[in-house]
Amino acid sequence: xxxxxxxxxxVGARLEAYFEGVLPEAEERMxxxxxWQCPRCASELExxxxxxxxxxxxxxxQPEEALLAAISARLAALPEGRPASRGWKRLGLxxxxxxxxxxxxxxxxALVGPHFFTAAAPAWSYASGLTQHAAAWATGSYSAALDxxxxxxxxxxxxxxxxxxxxxxxxxxxxxxxxxxSAAAFLIRRRRPQVALSxxxxxxxx
Amino acid sequence: MAEAExxxxxxxxxxxxxGGDRSAFDSLVQRCxxxxxxxxxxxxxxxxxASDLTQxxxxxxxxxxxxxxxxxxFAAWVRRIATNICIDEQRKRKRPTVSLEQVAExxxxxxxxxxxxxxxxxLEASEQSLRVMRAVRRLPEKQRVVVVLRHIEGxxxxxxxxxxxxPLGTVKVNLFRARQRVRELVGEL
Numbered sequence: 001x002x003x004x005x006x007x008x009x010x011v012g013a014r015l016e017a018y019f020e021g022v023l024p025e026a027e028e029r030m031x032x033x034x035x036w037q038c039p040r041c042a043s044e045l046e047x048x049x050x051x052x053x054x055x056x057x058x059x060x061x062q063p064e065e066a067l068l069a070a071i072s073a074r075l076a077a078l079p080e081g082r083p084a085s086r087g088w089k090r091l092g093l094x095x096x097x098x099x100x101x102x103x104x105x106x107x108x109x110a111l112v113g114p115h116f117f118t119a120a121a122p123a124w125s126y127a128s129g130l131t132q133h134a135a136a137w138a139t140g141s142y143s144a145a146l147d148x149x150x151x152x153x154x155x156x157x158x159x160x161x162x163x164x165x166x167x168x169x170x171x172x173x174x175x176x177x178x179x180x181x182s183a184a185a186f187l188i189r190r191r192r193p194q195v196a197l198s199x200x201x202x203x204x205x206x
Numbered sequence: 207m208a209e210a211e212x213x214x215x216x217x218x219x220x221x222x223x224x225g226g227d228r229s230a231f232d233s234l235v236q237r238c239x240x241x242x243x244x245x246x247x248x249x250x251x252x253x254x255x256a257s258d259l260t261q262x263x264x265x266x267x268x269x270x271x272x273x274x275x276x277x278x279x280f281a282a283w284v285r286r287i288a289t290n291i292c293i294d295e296q297r298k299r300k301r302p303t304v305s306l307e308q309v310a311e312x313x314x315x316x317x318x319x320x321x322x323x324x325x326x327x328x329l330e331a332s333e334q335s336l337r338v339m340r341a342v343r344r345l346p347e348k349q350r351v352v353v354v355l356r357h358i359e360g361x362x363x364x365x366x367x368x369x370x371x372x373p374l375g376t377v378k379v380n381l382f383r384a385r386q387r388v389r390e391l392v393g394e395l
Contacts, residue, residue, distance in 0.1 A: 016381070016382035016385060016386065017378065017382065020363065020378070020381070020382075022363065022378060047389055047394075047395055048385060048389070050395040051338065051385055051388060051389055051392075051395055052357065052385075054334060054335050054338040054395065055338060055342070055353065055356075055357035055358070055385075055388075056357050056358075056360075057335065058248065058335060058338070058339055058357065058358055059335060059336075059339070060244050061243065061244045061247035061248070061253070061256065062240070062243075062244075063239065063240060063243040063244075063253075063256070063257060063260065064253075064257065067239065067243065067257055067260060067261075068235070068236065068239060070257070070261055071235055071239060071260065071261050071264050071265075072232055072235070074261050074264070074265050075228060075231065075232070075235075075264065075265065075268055076228075078265065078268065078269070
């Protein structure tokens, strides 16, 4: 008796899957054998069957006649022209984030690239001397330190020059890169359906 | 044979539509709006919501028609759009699910539970079927959608998995739990 009860527990958890026919073969056989000897589980399976029948034959809801006209009115209110020519609006958040990430990396590469180091060379030399002159100040060699401080103005000026020199180039890099990557994403997004459609519309040329 | 003819006509209509002929899309709508409405009605339990979502479905289908692959059934594609719209809408509203017992205690009937009082009306069914469908409307969103797609739309588990982009195992779990819950709510059938 307890064997049947144990079986009931096992089978009860598998009855829905058994009814759908998605159990592995061995389990299906086990459930089928149990059902032969257990009226309670057999009755539960019958309940599942009856429920499925009720669900399959659910009453069909009929729309009001005005619905078709309402759909036509909504469609008529859309802008004229071919449907779905607004690909930009279909770019999802994921694509935008990827584009922004790539753009940021490219921008940073341009920022710390060779042009920048060349143009800002005087500033770098002053910056690298900071440790030495700080040490000179600390040891009382004020004249050397004052010389260095005087050079800071020149360094700032060279940084400014470098920035002024590079700014248009960096903006250009950024603009070109955003345009290229965005266009690529846009085309990739549209390409598949277009290829599929053009194949179907113009037939297979081969 | 007739099926192939229908598919060819459907493809013609879509081609015309992509060429800018909007009346062709009206013909496509006419072919499948009843089925979409019925599915949405079973998912939402409200004639008004089903009507609004049906309109939204076709507007979205039209604006995304370029992503439709010719040769595939148009109705199935629209059904998928409708399902997604319905799920999104219900998430936005976060409609609470309540049990039949709670409904009985509150003395309120679920919206549109009775075909006679429903604006969509004209439902013909036994009391038992109505009880079952009322119970379905009390299910959590995912379970309800899976049940409707499986039983009302007659989709296979694999088709549901693809349509909802849900792992097959999750589809099974939702379906089995849903039917179990409906049986608990309805009692002896």
